[in-house]
Amino acid sequence: MRDVAIIGVGQTSVGEHWDRSLRDLAVEAIASARQDAGVDRVDVLFVGNMLSGELAGQENLATCVADAAGLLPIEALKIEAACASGGAALRAAFLTVASGAHDFALAVGVEKMTDILTDGVTSSLALAADADYEAAHGLTFAALNALLMRRYMHEHRARHEDFAPFSVNAHRNAAVNPRAMYRQPITVADFVRSPVVADPINILDSAGICDGAAALLVCPATEARRARRAPVRITGSACATDTLGLAERRDPLLWQAVADSSRLACEQARLKPKDMDLFEPHDAFTIVSVLTLEASGFADRGSALKLAAEGRLAREGDIPICTLGGLKGRGHPVGASGAYQLVETVLQLRGEAGPAQVKGASIGMAQSVGGSGSVAVTHILQV
Amino acid sequence: MELPRFHRLRGPFYRLEGNACAACSLRFFPPRPVCPACRGNGLPSFAFSGRGTLYSWSRVLQPARGYASMAPYLVGMVRLEEGPLVSAQLADADGVDLTIGMPVEMVTRRLRDADEHGYIVYGYKFRPLLRETRKQP
Numbered sequence: 217m218r219d220v221a222i223i224g225v226g227q228t229s230v231g232e233h234w235d236r237s238l239r240d241l242a243v244e245a246i247a248s249a250r251q252d253a254g255v256d257r258v259d260v261l262f263v264g265n266m267l268s269g270e271l272a273g274q275e276n277l278a279t280c281v282a283d284a285a286g287l288l289p290i291e292a293l294k295i296e297a298a299c300a301s302g303g304a305a306l307r308a309a310f311l312t313v314a315s316g317a318h319d320f321a322l323a324v325g326v327e328k329m330t331d332i333l334t335d336g337v338t339s340s341l342a343l344a345a346d347a348d349y350e351a352a353h354g355l356t357f358a359a360l361n362a363l364l365m366r367r368y369m370h371e372h373r374a375r376h377e378d379f380a381p382f383s384v385n386a387h388r389n390a391a392v393n394p395r396a397m398y399r400q401p402i403t404v405a406d407f408v409r410s411p412v413v414a415d416p417i418n419i420l421d422s423a424g425i426c427d428g429a430a431a432l433l434v435c436p437a438t439e440a441r442r443a444r445r446a447p448v449r450i451t452g453s454a455c456a457t458d459t460l461g462l463a464e465r466r467d468p469l470l471w472q473a474v475a476d477s478s479r480l481a482c483e484q485a486r487l488k489p490k491d492m493d494l495f496e497p498h499d500a501f502t503i504v505s506v507l508t509l510e511a512s513g514f515a516d517r518g519s520a521l522k523l524a525a526e527g528r529l530a531r532e533g534d535i536p537i538c539t540l541g542g543l544k545g546r547g548h549p550v551g552a553s554g555a556y557q558l559v560e561t562v563l564q565l566r567g568e569a570g571p572a573q574v575k576g577a578s579i580g581m582a583q584s585v586g587g588s589g590s591v592a593v594t595h596i597l598q599v
Numbered sequence: 600m601e602l603p604r605f606h607r608l609r610g611p612f613y614r615l616e617g618n619a620c621a622a623c624s625l626r627f628f629p630p631r632p633v634c635p636a637c638r639g640n641g642l643p644s645f646a647f648s649g650r651g652t653l654y655s656w657s658r659v660l661q662p663a664r665g666y667a668s669m670a671p672y673l674v675g676m677v678r679l680e681e682g683p684l685v686s687a688q689l690a691d692a693d694g695v696d697l698t699i700g701m702p703v704e705m706v707t708r709r710l711r712d713a714d715e716h717g718y719i720v721y722g723y724k725f726r727p728l729l730r731e732t733r734k735q736p
Contacts, residue, residue, distance in 0.1 A: 335662065351663070359657050363654075363674070363676050366656065413661045414659045468684070
């Protein structure tokens with residue numbers, strides 16, 4: 217296996233892009249990543265996307281994007297792993313370059329969600345759940361996470377407002393990210409007053425519906441000197457799976473796929489969670505931040521809320537998370553979110569995160585989760 | 600309209616039929632094509648009693664398409680007497696003070712709004728066992 221480096225990144229702003237299509241967004245992110253690298257060559261394209269068929273009426277998406285971006289006739293494939301699709305697209309690019317099959321691989325995560333009304337998006341997101349034993353019974357994604365949250369509160373004697381610091385931190389960080397969707401800071405009082413979606417989960421527990429695309433260009437580390445930018449090495453890349461249905465786990469509060477992908481990525485990089493200068497978790501709901509911090513080894517079981525309460529997850533803390541807003545503050549264009557997390561981690565490691573910069577960051581972890589913890593993709597990046 | 604799909608699901612949906620692996624003493628709901636422990640297949644069917652306790656619950660205010668007439672509705676995860684957890688809607692729980700650990704039992708109800716063809720999907724839900732009914736044999 218060859219060492220692999222990220223040599224260019226690009227992203228669109230995240231928001232409600234009424235005048236822009238799925239392909240417009242993907243093309244912008246791709247052009248921006250290629251320009252950032254200053255390298256023209258692209259041998260293969262992986263498009264991370266979850267719902268283009270449902271929400272944009274478009275499958276055969278990789279061909280669509282390759283065509284629109286002027287990349288024909290290269291190999292192009294769609295990578296789908298529910299909300300982890302963006303992370304999975306980079307993993308595909310990593311594998312293809314590491315194996316020697318291709319040299320310059322482009323991964324783009326893209327999602328266009330705002331053409332459809334909320335009930336349609338809610339139904340579409342539930343496609344990541346078990347169709348027969350979850351979605352058919354009216355369990356939405358918020359509902360599945362609400363079941364986890366109430367159980368967590370029961371087992372660990374937590375209150376709903378104990379989860380507030382996660383959303384407060386995400387909005388605080390998003391406020392200094394010009395590409396983020398929700399740039400207004402929020403308070404604990406705002407969090408407590410927020411309307412309920414599926415109790416105990418409320419709007420401010422939940423990442424918002426939006427549009428966006430983010431792209432990364434990777435190549436063998438030995439070729440990285442051809443790029444304008446200092447390379448960021450991919451030193452860990454791992455994917456793991458768990459039962460599709462949440463109820464089929466021995467312990468639904470133990471997210472084993474997350475634990476496995478984190479452990480494998482750490483082993484590859486010969487690092488431990490405590491070595492990370494920042495962590496981009498899949499904070500689609502506050503309870504997901506809690507469960508992934510615990511499963512990934514950043515916190516003992518039942519102790520992630522304490523980390524948040526003590527301010528250790530803030531930019532100045534010892535485990536900064538959601539440094540450019542996370543899914544909650546930046547926005548969660550589902551199949552693109554994993555790519556945003558990775559682009560943001562690259563910016564942090566290159567020292568280009570502006571006012572959101574984590575001082576001296578040289579090692580970062582980005583983790584995407586699909587379904588209710590049923591698939592997890594973890595990357596470790598280093599400069 | 601997905602008639603064949605719900606016809607296929609009639610065992611689990613109407614009778615809470617899962618399956619069991621005799622070699623591993625494991626019972627599964629929903630039924631599994633392959634035992635995750637021993638990889639054995641062709642597992643015999645096993646009908647669950649429908650009795651269990653509430654593991655967690657939520658009231659859904661933002662429903663998916665096809666559930667609007669039921670909203671807000673209750674969902675839960677139930678720990679069946681025989682071991683497995685199952686996710687389902689809760690029924691007959693209006694005004695009931697739901698608590699984790701309370702006993703529940705399976706009932707058969709309409710699962711979602713009728714579709715444009717008028718086709719109705721029935722299946723299991725769980726309802727709280729109140730103190731009076733618990734005393735019954």
